[in-house]
C-alpha cells in the first residue's frame with residue numbers, strides 16, 4: 022500500500038477535528054470524520070433557541086489577532102469575513118457605579134502600543150502606571166519569568182501590581198484567557214498568552230468578535246470543504262472504542278457496534294471522552310494517567326434581551342464583580358429591532374454553575390443596576406433570559422498541571438491526539454484547538470514521508 026493511501030479517521034467535529042481534517046484533505050487525503058452530534062462544533066457551536074427565538078452560540082467567543090492558525094483555517098474554508106477585528110486593541114472596563122476605564126492602544130509597534138495605552142488610561146494613578154512599566158520590563162526578559170508552578174496571583178504580587186491595575190487589566194485578562202481564577206492559574210501559561218498577544222506585533226493584540234453564529238462561521242464551511250473533497254462525514258455517530266493491536270491503532274468501534282479499519286486515527290475529543298475510548302490496560306500508561314489528572318473549568322453564559330442597551334460599546338468588561346464581560350450582540354450582528362440582545366460571560370464559574378436560572382437572572386438584574394445606574398433605579402429591564410452552562414468548558418490551567426497535557430503523538434503508533442487540551446503551549450482556546458489539529462495533520466504527513 023502506498024503511504025498516501027493510508028486510511029485516516031478523525032474522531033470529533035469541533036475546531037480541532039475539523040482543522041485536522043481540512044488540513045489533511047487540503048493535502049489530498051480522504052478522511053472519514055466521525056462526530057457524535059448531528060451538527061458538530063463541539064464547545065464552539067450555535068443552535069436555534071426557542072426562548073430567544075434566534076440562533077445563539079453556546080457561549081460568546083472572542084479571538085485575537087495572534088490566532089494565526091485559526092485565521093489560516095478560516096482562510097482555507099473561506100470564512101474570514103465572519104469575524105470583526107478591531108483596528109487596534111481597545112477595551113472599556115466599567116466599575117460599579119458606572120465609572121469607565123478605557124484602554125486604547127495607539128498605532129505604535131508592540132509592545133510600545135500597550136505601554137502607551139496603559140500610561141494614557143484614564144482612571145489609573147501614578148503608582149498603577151509605574152507597576153505597569155515594571156510588568157513590561159519582566160515581559161522584555163529583564164525580571165525572572167514565572168514557571169508553571171507559580172500562580173498568576175503570586176507572580177503579579179512579585180511584580181508589585183497594584184489592586185487598581187489588577188482589577189482593571191490583569192485579572193479580567195486572566196479570567197478571560199485562562200478561564201480560571203488568578204489565585205490558582207499558572208503564571209507561565211499566562212505569560213505564554215502575553216508573549217503571543219502583546220510582544221510580537223500590534224495586530225496580534227487586536228480582539229476579534231464573530232459577527233455570525235459560530236456554526237455558520239466555521240462548522241458548515243468546514244463540512245462543505247470536506248464533502249467537496251470526497252471525505253466521508255459520519256455525523257451523529259459515536260466512537261465507543263479505539264482498536265489497538267501490538268501498540269498500533271487499527272481502527273475504531275462505533276457505539277452501533279460497527280468496526281471501521283484505519284491506519285491512522287486522530288482523536289480530537291475532550292480528555293475524559295478520549296480516556297473512555299482506550300481499550301484494555303492502556304489507561305494505566307503514564308501518559309494517559311496524566312490526562313486523567315486534568316480537571317475541568319466551567320463557563321456560564323447569560324443570554325438576555327433588554328429594551329435599551331446599557332452601554333454604547335460592542336462589549337465591556339465589568340471590574341471586580343461576579344459577571345465578567347457583557348456583549349451587545351445586536352450591535353455586533355447589525356440587528357435592528359425593539360429588543361437589544363445581550364450576552365454575559367462568567368468564566369471559571371464554579372461559584373454559580375449549579376445555581377438555578379431564577380438565581381442567575383436575579384444576580385444579572387442587580388449587577389445591571391450596580392454597574393449601569395444611569396439606566397435608572399430599576400436598571401435596563403430584562404425581557405427574555407436564557408442560561409447556557411458549559412460545565413466542562415475548558416481544562417483548568419491550575420499551576421503545576423501543564424506537564425499532564427500530552428503531546429500530539431503518544432504511546433500508540435498511528436494514534437494522534439488533538440484538542441485544545443493537548444500540549445500546544447497555549448491555554449485551552451480556539452487557537453489551541455486549531456493548532457493541535459494542524460500539528461496532528463503535520464505529524465501524519467511527515468510520518469508518511471519518512
Ligand SMILES: Cc1cc2nc3c(=O)[nH]c(=O)nc-3n(C[C@H](O)[C@H](O)[C@H](O)COP(=O)(O)OP(=O)(O)OC[C@H]3O[C@@H](n4cnc5c(N)ncnc54)[C@H](O)[C@@H]3O)c2cc1C
Nearest residue numbers: 033035036037057063064080082083260414440441450451
Ligand atoms: C462557553 C465557552 C466560551 C468560550 N470562549 C472562548 C473564547 O472567547 N475564546 C477562545 O479562544 N476559546 C473559547 N472557548 C474555548 C473553545 O470553545 C474551545 O477551546 C474549543 O472549542 C475546543 O475545541 P475542540 O475541538 O478541542 O473540542 P470540542 O469542541 O469539545 O470538540 C470535540 C468533539 O468531539 C465530539 N465527540 C466527543 N466524544 C465523541 C465520540 N466518542 N465519538 C465521536 N465524537 C465525539 C464532540 O461531540 C465534539 O463535537 C470557550 C469555550 C466555551 C465552552
